[in-house]
Amino acid sequence: MELVTDKKILTKGNYAIANAAVMAGCECYFGYPITPQSEIGEFMSGKMQELKRAYVSAESELAAINMVIGACSTGKKAMTSSSSCAVALMQEGLSYAASDELPVVLVSVMRGGPGLGNIYPSQGDYFQATKGGGDGDYKLIVLAPSTVQECADLTYKAFYLAHKYKNPTVLLADGMLGQMMEPVVFKDYPYPKVDNSSWALDGANNRDGRIIRSYAPSAHNQCEFLQKLHQKYKLIEENETEWEEIGTDDADVILVSFGSTARNAKIAAKMCREKGLKVGVLRPITLFPFPSKRLSELSKQGKKFISVEVNMGQMINDVKLAVKDDVKLINKPVGIPPAPVEIVKQIEEYYASF
Amino acid sequence: MQVFKIPEVFREDMKYTFCPGCDHGVAVRLVAEVLDELGLKEDTIAVASVGCSVTIYDFLNLDTIEAPHGRALAVATGVKRAKPDKFVFTYQGDGDFASIGLAESMHSALRGENLTAICINNTTYGMTGGQLGPTTLMGQVTTTSPMGRNAEYYGYPIKITEHVALCDGTAYAARVSLDTVANIKKAKEAIKSAFDVQLKGLGFGFVEILSTCPTNWRMTPEKAHERVRNEMMPVFKPGVYKDIRG
Amino acid sequence: MKNYIVIDDTRCKACYLCVNECPRKLIKVSNKTNKLGDRIVEFDDKDGACLGCAMCATRCPDMAITEVHRG
Numbered sequence: 001m002e003l004v005t006d007k008k009i010l011t012k013g014n015y016a017i018a019n020a021a022v023m024a025g026c027e028c029y030f031g032y033p034i035t036p037q038s039e040i041g042e043f044m045s046g047k048m049q050e051l052k053r054a055y056v057s058a059e060s061e062l063a064a065i066n067m068v069i070g071a072c073s074t075g076k077k078a079m080t081s082s083s084s085c086a087v088a089l090m091q092e093g094l095s096y097a098a099s100d101e102l103p104v105v106l107v108s109v110m111r112g113g114p115g116l117g118n119i120y121p122s123q124g125d126y127f128q129a130t131k132g133g134g135d136g137d138y139k140l141i142v143l144a145p146s147t148v149q150e151c152a153d154l155t156y157k158a159f160y161l162a163h164k165y166k167n168p169t170v171l172l173a174d175g176m177l178g179q180m181m182e183p184v185v186f187k188d189y190p191y192p193k194v195d196n197s198s199w200a201l202d203g204a205n206n207r208d209g210r211i212i213r214s215y216a217p218s219a220h221n222q223c224e225f226l227q228k229l230h231q232k233y234k235l236i237e238e239n240e241t242e243w244e245e246i247g248t249d250d251a252d253v254i255l256v257s258f259g260s261t262a263r264n265a266k267i268a269a270k271m272c273r274e275k276g277l278k279v280g281v282l283r284p285i286t287l288f289p290f291p292s293k294r295l296s297e298l299s300k301q302g303k304k305f306i307s308v309e310v311n312m313g314q315m316i317n318d319v320k321l322a323v324k325d326d327v328k329l330i331n332k333p334v335g336i337p338p339a340p341v342e343i344v345k346q347i348e349e350y351y352a353s354f
Numbered sequence: 355m356q357v358f359k360i361p362e363v364f365r366e367d368m369k370y371t372f373c374p375g376c377d378h379g380v381a382v383r384l385v386a387e388v389l390d391e392l393g394l395k396e397d398t399i400a401v402a403s404v405g406c407s408v409t410i411y412d413f414l415n416l417d418t419i420e421a422p423h424g425r426a427l428a429v430a431t432g433v434k435r436a437k438p439d440k441f442v443f444t445y446q447g448d449g450d451f452a453s454i455g456l457a458e459s460m461h462s463a464l465r466g467e468n469l470t471a472i473c474i475n476n477t478t479y480g481m482t483g484g485q486l487g488p489t490t491l492m493g494q495v496t497t498t499s500p501m502g503r504n505a506e507y508y509g510y511p512i513k514i515t516e517h518v519a520l521c522d523g524t525a526y527a528a529r530v531s532l533d534t535v536a537n538i539k540k541a542k543e544a545i546k547s548a549f550d551v552q553l554k555g556l557g558f559g560f561v562e563i564l565s566t567c568p569t570n571w572r573m574t575p576e577k578a579h580e581r582v583r584n585e586m587m588p589v590f591k592p593g594v595y596k597d598i599r600g
Numbered sequence: 601m602k603n604y605i606v607i608d609d610t611r612c613k614a615c616y617l618c619v620n621e622c623p624r625k626l627i628k629v630s631n632k633t634n635k636l637g638d639r640i641v642e643f644d645d646k647d648g649a650c651l652g653c654a655m656c657a658t659r660c661p662d663m664a665i666t667e668v669h670r671g
Contacts, residue, residue, distance in 0.1 A: 028436050054435035058428070059461040066425040066458070070432020073419040074399070078436065096422050201417040201433070203440055205396040208365070211411045213402070213420040358605075358657040358668035370662050374638075375615035379661030535621065535655045568615075575615040575661075 001043050008185045013151040013177040014039035016184045017107055020155035021079055022047050024189045026105070028054035028078035030067035032086065035119045036175035037109035040081040054078075061086045065093030065104070072102040073212050075200025077159050081107035083175075084125050085116055088133060094168050095134025099214035101199075101229075103162035103169070106140075107155070110174040112334040120335045121175035123259060126314035129172045130288045137226055139233045141169040141240070142287040144258040148182035154285070160191035165236055166199070172287060174310070176260040176336055237289035244283040247273065248298060251280030253347065255330075256295070256319050257308035258284050261337040265308045268343035279347060287315070292322035299323035306330055306350065310337050361386035363395045365415040375575025377532045377565030378406055381474055382413055384542045385445065388549055389414075394441045401430040403446040403455075406480045410445050424455025427462035427471060434469045441552065443470040448562075449479050452514045453488040459518075466523025466557035470548045473514060473560070475529075475590065476567040484570025488512045491589060496570075511589070515562045519595035525557035526550075527596040531564040533582040537592070547597065556598060564590055603652030603670050605643050611664035614638035618656040618665065624649045627656055640664075 004011075004019055011019070018040045021029070029044040041057075048055035054071065058064035064080045071078035082090060087108045097104040110125045112118040129142045141161050143154040154171055162169035201210055216222040246266060248254055257265035262283040272279035282298070284291050299305070299322070306328045307316035313329045320327050330346045332338045363386045372378045389395055400416045402408050404423035411418040421429035426444040434442040451459045451473040459471065478496055479485040485498040489511045493502040503511075519527040526548050530541035541563060548559030564586050566578035573581060612634060618627045618641060626649060630642035641664075643650075652670025657663075 028432065030432065056431060056435060056465070059457050062425065063428040063431075063458050063461065066421060066428035067432035067435070069421075069425075070401070070419065070429035070434075071436035072432070073429075074433060074436045074440075076436040078432065092422055093425070100419070201399045201419060202437070203395075203397045203399065204415060204417050209411070209414065209416040209418060211418050211420070213411065213418075215404075215408055215420055355670055356667060357652060357670045358654040358665070360663050360666055364663075369611055372661065374613035374662075375617060376661055379663070380659075383663060535658045538658050575617050576620060579617075 001046070003047055004186050006186070008183055010181050010183055011148065012039060012179055012181050013148045013173055014109065014179070015043055016148045016151040017081070017155050017171065017173070018043035018047070019186055020152040022051070023186055024156045024159045025077050026079050026159065027076045028068070028071040029080070030056045030058050030064040030078070031080050032058050032061050032064050032082065034083045034086045036111055036178045037081050037083050037107065040107060061089040062093070065090040065106070068104050069093055069097050069100065069102055072097070072104050073100070073201050075196035077163070079105035079107065081109065083109045084111045084113045084122070087125065087128060091133035094140060095132065095136055095138055096214050097168040098138035098140065099136065100212050101166040102212070103166055105158050105162050105169055105171070107171045107173065109178040110172065118334070119175060121260065122311060122334045123174060123261060123309050123314070124311040124334065125172070126287065126309070126311060129170050130290070138229070139288050141165065141167055141236060142172050143169065144172045144285060144287050145177060146259055146262050146283060148177065148180065148184045151177055152184050152186055156189055156191065160194070161240060163194040163196065165232060167232070167236070172259070174260055240286060241289040241291050241293070242285040243291040243294060244285060246281045248280035248282060250278055251303060252278045253304045253306060253350070254280045254282050254298060255306050255308050256282050256284070256315065258287060258315065261308055261310050264337045264340050264343060267340040268347065271340055271344045272347055277347065277351060290318050290322070292318065295319060295322035299325055306347065308338070308343060310334065361390045363389045363414055363416065365413060368413045370413065371409055372406065373569040375566065375568040375578065378474060380532050380538060381472070381563050381565060382410055382445070384538070384545055385472060386414060387542060388545045392549060392553070394549070398441045398443070399433050399437065401426045401433065401442065401444040403444060403450040405447040405450050407445050407447050407450065407474060424450055425458055426450060426455060427467070428458040430469050431462055431467050434467060443472060443549070445472050446474070447480070448473060448475040448477070448489040448514065449487045452512050460521065463518050463521035463524045463558045463560065468552055468555055468557055470552050470559040472545065473562045474565050475514065475562050476565045477586065478567050478570050480567045480570055484567065489514070491585060513590060515560065515595050518560045521558065523557050524596055525559055525598045527560040528594040529562040529564065529590055529592050531582055531587055531592050533564070533579040544594070551599065564592070601671050602648050603650040604645065605650065605656060605665050606667035607641065607643055608664050608666045609634070609640055611662045612640035613662050614640050615661065616641065617659050617661065621655050621659040623653065623655065624651060626650055
């Protein structure tokens with residue numbers, strides 16, 4: 001596979017992510033294979049060596065995430081990629097990285113769970129990504145692409161936000177996005193360089209040794225630290241919340257949907273419009289920070305909400321918290337997203353219930 | 355002439371927080387002496403681990419990252435691959451290196467990561483109160499082997515250095531003891547060699563240091579050294595197990 | 601010049617490893633106590649017998665013997 005820098009090509013989401021990571025200046029990749037994201041590691045293994053950057057076929061996902069932690073402690077752009085049951089193995093590392101305030105980038109391409117599950121697409125790791133499976137009070141920045149183009153664009157953004165906020169950042173794709181092909185253009189990395197000279201480990205030259213640690217034997221210090229950490233999360237919520245809205249102004253019902261599923265939600269909303277039903281779509285692009293404030297505003301205008309997801313209903317909890325109202329769920333437990341006609345059918349039933 | 359002083363790499367006014375008589379203090383000092391002698395302070399990134407070893411960053415004035423339990427060598431791999439021109443070492447206990455972190459440790463040696471691992475073997479989990487660990491000797495009483503270690507329930511202790519020496523990526527592997535002043539001097543030479551192979555770019559350097567845990571062994575520091583000599587050294591035989599420098 | 605050692609009382613944890621290590625038996629348990637109330641050691645060399653061998657400092661796990669001077 002060649003590195004694509006300046007032309008439009010037809011490629012898989014996984015290759016788009018990997019290509020964009022290299023373009024974003026990712027200097028270190030560490031990973032362990034798992035379907036449906038193995039193309040990322042395959043692409044990186046060759047490309048990183050060609051470019052004389054760091055690549056390790058890690059012995060496990062535990063090792064991979066900790067290698068990223070080590071590389072990030074030096075201020076370098078570093079990443080790993082994995083999927084569901086293997087991202088579960090990385091939760092310890094993500095908790096440490098959040099506490100250490102390290103710019104770890106994780107690409108999580110969701111498959112069916114729980115357990116080994118299967119390799120069908122899924123959105124069953126919304127909780128895993130946004131609520132955290134590691135210990136303690138921490139948040140990851142979570143970006144959810146909906147197209148192959150966004151897989152590339154949000155990969156750039158993941159590196160930028162991770163370094164800007166010194167916070168582990170997840171690109172949360174799914175097996176469908178990872179495997180499907182779409183046209184994509186790779187622009188130059190659009191974000192400014194983030195200065196890390198005040199904290200990165202580089203050898204204690206004419207200064208005291210810096211310590212990157214999470215061990216906090218003093219309860220008092222830990223209270224202060226957590227307050228500070230959560231001020232940062234608040235800042236991220238204020239500055240970085242991103243979403244897409246289609247036809248929400250006059251809508252009675254708004255479909256809230258992210259990732260590949262949002263594509264079908266959009267088609268369904270359009271079909272509803274043709275039937276005279278005023279349906280709009282709100283697609284969260286950042287899952288943390290979640291567009292709660294916007295959902296709350298729309299709710300105050302008397303609109304109703306339906307969460308469309310490929311899981312048993314996870315994001316719906318955040319929608320409910322935001323709109324402070326009953327929210328309907330249209331879901332499919334696992335697999336490719338529910339077909340637009342199926343979504344439309346359930347929306348019609350929903351209208352009929354009033 | 356001053357023949358002994360506190361190494362310069364220590365933080366100003368530091369005081370060890372180890373228990374009285376604990377050999378960790380000697381091991382950290384030897385690492386510090388070698389860092390001083392090789393002039394490495396400003397080029398070093400250290401990796402601390404979980405256990406009593408976690409506190410090294412309170413003592414050594416080095417850029418240091420603390421790894422999750424068992425992951426020191428994965429973190430060190432990341433550091434070294436990101437910054438190949440830096441000197442990178444881990445300071446770990448036997449539980450960290452050879453139990454929870456065995457996969458990370460062995461694979462770092464197998465990959466021939468150009469870094470150095472220092473592993474303190476005191477046959478117990480010291481920080482948590484003296485439980486059975488991967489190096490607990492047969493018959494040894496700990497808080498989780500109240501009748502002594504037996505093969506039926508616990509299996510056998512791991513001979514770490516022998517395993518590390520078997521890895522093709524290992525450039526230097528030695529086991530040393532801190533039971534006598536003579537052996538302390540040998541230990542320092544071994545640490546220097548394990549650092550030297552990294553500086554020469556030869557691969558993985560490893561030193562296993564037999565040390566005491568008087569508190570959890572319920573022994574005086576003096577008796578603890580006798581135990582190292584009489585019980586540990588016959589099983590964990592000191593020596594240089596691999597040195598590709600010839 | 602006399603050989604001598606310097607002991608930092610605040611670092612001594614009263615493990616007494618140095619007491620037996622000294623080939624001339626010049627380090628003794630004193631009447632002074634540390635923060636925990638344990639009696640710490642002192643250097644007692646009225647006859648100038650210290651060899652300046654630094655075995656005590658090499659042995660001390662707490663760097664309580666902060667300096668050793670020879671000649």
